[in-house]
Amino acid sequence: MNKINVVEIDKKWQTFWFNKKNSFKNTDKNKKFYCLEMFPYPSGKIHMGHVRNYAIGDVIARYKMMKGFNVLHPMGWDSFGLPAENAARENNLNPSDWTKKNISTMKHQLQLLGLSIDWDLEISTCDEEYYKHQQELFIDFFNKGLVIRKETYVNWDPVEKTVLANEQVIDGRGWRSNALVERKKLYQWFFNISKFADELLKDLETLKEWPEKVKLMQKNWIGKSLGCEINFKVWNKDVDIKVFTTRPDTIFGATFLAVSVDHPICKKLENSEDFIKFKKKCSQVGTTEEAIANAEKIGFKTNLMAQHPFIKQKKIPVYVANFILMDYGTGAIFGCPAHDQRDFDFAKKYKLEIIPVVKPEDTTDTEINGAYTGDGKIINSDFLNNFSVSKAKEKIVSEIEKKKIGKKRITFRLKDWGVSRQRYWGCPIPMIHLNNGDVVPVDKSELPIKLPKDIDLNYKGNPLDNHPTWKKTKYKKTGESAIRETDTLDTFVDSSWYFIRFCSPRLSSKPFDEKSFSYWMPVDQYIGGVEHAILHLLYSRFFMRAIKFCNNKVKVKEPFKGLFTQGMVCHETYKDKEGKWLSPDEIQKTKEGFASKIDGSKVKVGPSEAMSKSKKNIVDPESMIKIYGADAVRWFILSDSPPDRDVQWSTEGVSAAHKFIQRIWNLNNKILDKKDEKSDTGDEKKFLTKFNEYLFKISDLIENFHLNVAIAKIYEITSLFEDNLTKKLSNKTLLESQAKFIKIIMPFAPHLSYECLSKLEGKNFYEEIQWPKGSKSLLKDQEITLVVQVNGKKRGLIVTKKDLSEKEALIEAKKIENIKKNLKDKKIVKNIFVKNKIINFITT
RNA sequence: GCCCUCGUGGUGAAAUGGUAGACACAAAGGACUUAAAAUCCUUGCCCGCAAGGGAGUGCCAGUUCGAGUCUGGCCGAGGGCACCA
Numbered sequence: 001m002n003k004i005n006v007v008e009i010d011k012k013w014q015t016f017w018f019n020k021k022n023s024f025k026n027t028d029k030n031k032k033f034y035c036l037e038m039f040p041y042p043s044g045k046i047h048m049g050h051v052r053n054y055a056i057g058d059v060i061a062r063y064k065m066m067k068g069f070n071v072l073h074p075m076g077w078d079s080f081g082l083p084a085e086n087a088a089r090e091n092n093l094n095p096s097d098w099t100k101k102n103i104s105t106m107k108h109q110l111q112l113l114g115l116s117i118d119w120d121l122e123i124s125t126c127d128e129e130y131y132k133h134q135q136e137l138f139i140d141f142f143n144k145g146l147v148i149r150k151e152t153y154v155n156w157d158p159v160e161k162t163v164l165a166n167e168q169v170i171d172g173r174g175w176r177s178n179a180l181v182e183r184k185k186l187y188q189w190f191f192n193i194s195k196f197a198d199e200l201l202k203d204l205e206t207l208k209e210w211p212e213k214v215k216l217m218q219k220n221w222i223g224k225s226l227g228c229e230i231n232f233k234v235w236n237k238d239v240d241i242k243v244f245t246t247r248p249d250t251i252f253g254a255t256f257l258a259v260s261v262d263h264p265i266c267k268k269l270e271n272s273e274d275f276i277k278f279k280k281k282c283s284q285v286g287t288t289e290e291a292i293a294n295a296e297k298i299g300f301k302t303n304l305m306a307q308h309p310f311i312k313q314k315k316i317p318v319y320v321a322n323f324i325l326m327d328y329g330t331g332a333i334f335g336c337p338a339h340d341q342r343d344f345d346f347a348k349k350y351k352l353e354i355i356p357v358v359k360p361e362d363t364t365d366t367e368i369n370g371a372y373t374g375d376g377k378i379i380n381s382d383f384l385n386n387f388s389v390s391k392a393k394e395k396i397v398s399e400i401e402k403k404k405i406g407k408k409r410i411t412f413r414l415k416d417w418g419v420s421r422q423r424y425w426g427c428p429i430p431m432i433h434l435n436n437g438d439v440v441p442v443d444k445s446e447l448p449i450k451l452p453k454d455i456d457l458n459y460k461g462n463p464l465d466n467h468p469t470w471k472k473t474k475y476k477k478t479g480e481s482a483i484r485e486t487d488t489l490d491t492f493v494d495s496s497w498y499f500i501r502f503c504s505p506r507l508s509s510k511p512f513d514e515k516s517f518s519y520w521m522p523v524d525q526y527i528g529g530v531e532h533a534i535l536h537l538l539y540s541r542f543f544m545r546a547i548k549f550c551n552n553k554v555k556v557k558e559p560f561k562g563l564f565t566q567g568m569v570c571h572e573t574y575k576d577k578e579g580k581w582l583s584p585d586e587i588q589k590t591k592e593g594f595a596s597k598i599d600g601s602k603v604k605v606g607p608s609e610a611m612s613k614s615k616k617n618i619v620d621p622e623s624m625i626k627i628y629g630a631d632a633v634r635w636f637i638l639s640d641s642p643p644d645r646d647v648q649w650s651t652e653g654v655s656a657a658h659k660f661i662q663r664i665w666n667l668n669n670k671i672l673d674k675k676d677e678k679s680d681t682g683d684e685k686k687f688l689t690k691f692n693e694y695l696f697k698i699s700d701l702i703e704n705f706h707l708n709v710a711i712a713k714i715y716e717i718t719s720l721f722e723d724n725l726t727k728k729l730s731n732k733t734l735l736e737s738q739a740k741f742i743k744i745i746m747p748f749a750p751h752l753s754y755e756c757l758s759k760l761e762g763k764n765f766y767e768e769i770q771w772p773k774g775s776k777s778l779l780k781d782q783e784i785t786l787v788v789q790v791n792g793k794k795r796g797l798i799v800t801k802k803d804l805s806e807k808e809a810l811i812e813a814k815k816i817e818n819i820k821k822n823l824k825d826k827k828i829v830k831n832i833f834v835k836n837k838i839i840n841f842i843t844t
Numbered sequence: 845g846c847c848c849u850c851g852u853g854g855u856g857a858a859a860u861g862g863u864a865g866a867c868a869c870a871a872a873g874g875a876c877u878u879a880a881a882a883u884c885c886u887u888g889c890c891c892g893c894a895a896g897g898g899a900g901u902g903c904c905a906g907u908u909c910g911a912g913u914c915u916g917g918c919c920g921a922g923g924g925c926a927c928c929a
Contacts, residue, residue: 041929082928154927165927213848217924220847289925293845341845414926421927491929533848534924568923610922639868640856645849646922648856652869659882660868666883709858712867787863792910794863818896832909838862842909 004665006629006658009755014114016754033069034520035061036499038528038536039076042102043083046109048569048611048637048649049529051621055634056566056643056707057527058115062747063702065116066771072520074121074502075110077103080131081491082165085425089457095425096453099126109622114630114750121505125494126425130501132448133511134493135430139441140550142431146192149439152327152418153287156184161460163422166288183283188420189429189487193542197222197412200541209562211644214533221534223413228397229330230406232257232306235315241265241306244329244411247339248400249392252381253357254334255347257306257318258299262326265304269320275300282322297346298322309405310382321346329411337371344371357381358389417539419490424455424463426488432473433483443476449484462486495536496543499523499559514553522561530565530644537563564705567646569637571617573606583616584651608648619649631749632658638748639711660715661752664745667721668756671731671738680728687724689781691717691737695774698744711748717741735760740772788813789840790822806833813839 037057040050061073077099084095091098103124110117123130141147155164159177163186168175193200201222204215227246234241241257259265261282269275278300285295299319308314316334323342324333337347338356347354358376378384383399384392400406420429428449430442442449452470459466464486471484497511503520504513540559548554574582576596587594587603594603611618624633636657641647694717701710721741724734739760746753746769757769780802786809788796796816798809810831813819823841832840 038929043929078929163927166925167928169927217848221925223847287927290845293925295845418926423927490927492926495929529929530849530923531929535926536929538926607921642857645857650856650869653856656869663883706858708856709867712858715867785863789862789910792862792908797863821896830909832862834862838910840862840909 002665002669004662004752004755006631006661006751007626009751010112010114010625010630013751013754014111017114017116018111029070031069032072032520033061033064033525034072034499034523035064035525036072036074036502036523036527038526038532039078039495039498040106041078041081041083042099042106044102044105046106046621048619048621050110051113051633052566052569052637052643052647053528054110054113054115055637056564056705057525058113058117058634058750059638059702059707059747060525060527061116062750063771066743066746066769068768068770071116072121072502073115073117074123074505075115075117075119076121076123076498076502077106077125078491078495078498079103079124079126080426080488080494082423082425085423085457088425094453094455095457096126112622112625112630113634116750121502123498123501123505125427125491125498128448128450129508130498131427131494133501134427134489134497135447135449136444137497137511137547137550138489138493139430139444141191141546142441144546144550146195146546146549148190148192148416149187150190150416151185151187153183154186154188154422155287156182158182162462166286169286172284172286180284181286183285183287186420186422188418189431189485190416190418190420191542191546193417193539194412194414196542196545197414198224199545200414200538203541203558207558207561207563210560211563211565214530214537214563214565217533218538221414221538225411225413227329227409227411228400228406229409230309230334230400232309232334234318235305235307237304239265241318241332242330242406243332243334244409245334246411247336247393248396249378249384249387249389250336250339250357251310251334251396252384253336253338253355254308254316255337255353255355256316256335256350258321258324258333258335258343258346259318260324260326260331261320261322263320263324263331265302265318266320269300269302275320278320285322292323292325295322297342297349299346299350301350309400309403317352319346319350327415328413339371339373341371341373355380357384417490417492417542419493420487421490422462422465422486423488424451424457426491427494428464429485429487429489431485432475433485434475435480435482439485440475442473446476451488464488492536492539496539497547499526499540500544500547514551518553518555521556522559525562525564526560527564527566530567533565564644566643567641568610569649570608570646571611571619571649572608573615573617575604575606577601577604581614581616584619586616610646611649624654628654628658629661629751631661631752635660635711635749638707640708642708643705660718661749663718664742664749664752664756667718668738668742668759670725671721671734672759674725674731674734676731677728679730679733683724683727684729684733685781687720687727687729688733688737689778690720691741692774692778693782694720695740695744695772696779699771699774702747707748714745714748717744743769743772784836786813786836787838788816788819789838790819791842792840795819795822802836804836806831806835809833809839813841 035057037053061071065071079099084099087098088095155169157164157174157177157179159179160174164174164181169181172181173179174181201219201224204218207215225246227244228248229242229244231240231242261279285291299321302318302320304318305315306318308316324331335343335346337343337352337354339358357378357380358372359379360372360374360376375389378387378392384395387395397408428451430447430449431439432442433439452467455463455467457463464470471486473482473484475482500512500517503516507513544559545557548557574587576582582596582603586597588597594605595601596603609615621633632654636654637647640653694713698710698713742753742756782802783799784802786798786800787794788798796819798812826843828841828843830842
């Protein structure tokens with residue numbers, strides 16, 4: 001048997017595509033398609049997650065090219081970030097060198113996959129030619145008031161004297177120093193994303209091709225809530241505490257006030273030693289929402305009492321509490337323990353009064369074990385009694401407004417986007433600090449503000465700040481000396497507009513050319529990991545709006561028309577007898593299970609988890625490609641699971657994919673070698689009808705991302721062809737159909753397809769390869785199977801032509817022996833008939 | 845803690861409210877072969893020689909002629925939580 005040499009054909013066609021430069025540009029300019037996969041962080045080598053992401057994208061890109069679209073399919077590198085700095089420090093090299101080396105390795109590896117990427121458009125965010133435009137955008141945003149400077153908390157490592165990323169804080173301690181991490185306030189730069197909060201929320205509705213779950217996550221993240229501000233008078237003092245609540249209906253259940261430690265009224269407590277201690281304790285909780293939510297709720301009782309606005313004689317204590325955040329609402333709440341779990345926990349701890357004011361409709365239970373947050377009838381609430389929750393809300397808000405002690409207010413959970421990072425390997429923020437305290441942008445002619453090459457990363461603190469000369473500069477307008485901003489930008493900024501840069505990646509004069517922008521944007525299909533569902537996608541949506549805000553030639557609001565989020569690649573985990581992780585290469589199969597290759601001892605097989613270095617459950621794509629070929633690797637990763645779910649990598653699976661590649665190759669050869677014979681029109685028609693049906697089905701499946709099902713159908717087509725080799729089909733029919741079939745496989749396994757097609761059609765590919773056209777009229781000749789049920793249970797089947805009438809169907813159904821048996825001695829009460837689907841006899 | 849998603853054979857999975865398990869992996873049996881590899885065929889819960897019948901999609905209710913699919917409650921697993929990317 002003629003064996004396919006996958007390594008050889010991989011190389012052959014990759015060279016062919018490379019020389020052709022993927023220039024599929026002779027297509028219809030009026031039909032554009034921008035296909036984009038999330039660009040990778042150059043961490044060293046590509047991993048299976050990348051393979052999956054880019055295999056999915058390549059199917060879509062190639063399919064659209066074959067459909068005649070002018071396709072933009074670029075690739076770049078998200079090349080600023082923390083790992084480069086860490087690696088550089090460990091190996092004593094420059095982050096730039098480390099990054100460049102990784103990019104070159106990974107680019108080579110990606111090319112081994114045979115992707116239809118136009119490498120002429122390659123960009124890298126750490127490239128001066130990229131980040132100078134980002135600095136320009138920053139200045140534009142600043143001039144339009146979209147950049148602000150304010151104080152926030154960071155994780156501070158007191159030993160390293162650096163700001164730590166959340167992932168660098170382990171159990172409240174710095175990952176290197178092991179010192180207890182403190183919260184520290186710093187002045188930082190922010191993008192005013194909250195300005196667009198309402199718009200970002202509302203426009204989610206226009207994103208028809210986004211997964212519902214991603215939209216829901218963004219909606220909850222933005223967190224619009226309708227509530228109300230209420231002023232509480234402080235007893236015997238001339239101050240008010242303004243609280244924000246989404247549950248004004250529970251005002252009669254209010255038994256305390258709680259304010260954030262950063263609330264202005266706390267200023268007066270600064271001279272109390274107890275308060276300082278309390279504040280210190282609060283600062284030991286991390287800055288993540290998770291840490292704050294899980295931290296024990298603690299409070300500091302002030303000597304202030306607040307006057308309840310609706311109960312004359314009632315005074316309630318004012319606490320400072322660690323779970324109240326200054327940047328949400330007003331930084332103060334009223335606590336209603338009966339109907340808020342956090343308030344409940346707090347009240348239990350400090351033995352505060354708990355007054356139920358909402359009674360659930362369906363219980364008589366009087367014992368309170370926790371907060372009740374559902375609907376019900378209002379009780380213990382004076383004029384609100386007997387109202388429902390929603391009615392009570394309306395009533396109380398109008399009452400509050402009438403009394404002028406507060407007003408309706410909409411709040412968003414979404415905070416402004418902090419973009420300052422006290423790190424070296426990022427885009428320098430193009431601002432300078434003048435002697436008089438003003439902070440101004442640099443002149444655009446001075447861009448790019450380049451990172452210095454000579455940097456000492458072993459020095460404690462902010463590297464740019466510690467550089468001997470870099471920050472010293474002059475203000476161009478006046479010539480006075482000035483100090484550069486030494487913070488760099490969050491790497492999310494880099495990835496918030498790279499898809500725009502791809503429209504005109506070599507343009508030096510400005511970030512993008514408006515003409516190419518309006519041709520290509522928005523991205524028609526964006527593909528990437530679901531872990532980016534909120535931040536990256538939301539920031540990109542903000543950036544698009546901010547750019548539009550600064551440039552009236554930009555008409556696009558939403559950067560990504562279609563979004564697809566793929567699942568992770570998982571693998572079983574293995575541990576040796578000492579509980580140490582083993583990689584799949586370090587084990588071998590035995591009769592009982594698996595054993596270590598090193599000492600032959602038994603291996604414990606653990607659950608399949610996302611591939612990660614720490615668990616060593618990694619399979620290297622490059623070595624897989626070398627053994628099985630690019631097509632088999634792509635094929636397997638697409639075939640085994642729906643693309644939006646996790647997939648389990650298995651050696652058996654990729655080996656099976658390889659066998660299938662061989663099977664198609666064999667089929668192709670059998671058809672080429674077959675002697676012509678007299679055809680039977682009946683056989684031919686049957687074959688062509690069935691194949692035609694598959695053709696429509698597969699287009700549909702690809703367009704809806706059901707790539708695993710599309711592959712299952714391709715297996716079925718293969719069997720169809722193999723079965724028909726022994727039937728009476730003309731060679732013309734077989735060869736023509738096979739060529740169509742090979743084209744269907746092309747987006748998935750392009751190397752194999754080009755090789756087969758070059759044999760079938762015996763020509764070189766100077767023209768575009770078109771997706772095969774199906775016949776609508778042939779679709780009408782399909783056979784369908786009608787299910788016959790008695791009382792909802794399947795009792796028979798009718799194989800028949802399409803669109804059989806109810807009358808005919810019932811006659812046919814009653815002819816079936818088993819149906820006769822089941823209807824015997826019974827009276828038919830009702831017939832259910834669904835065309836091309838089902839007959840259901842309902843009997844007495 | 846909060847938000848989101850997912851639970852179907854030994855495994856990955858398929859199924860516009862209409863035949864549950866397509867397709868594939870693994871396993872068992874068989875064919876070819878001196879043998880192995882490769883390839884191909886068959887089987888796949890329970891009763892039955894078969895025809896056929898029964899149970900069955902995490903658990904408990906409900907809607908429907910009909911529920912894996914819709915509704916409510918529960919249990920379990922995974923993702924995100926603003927300085928990892």
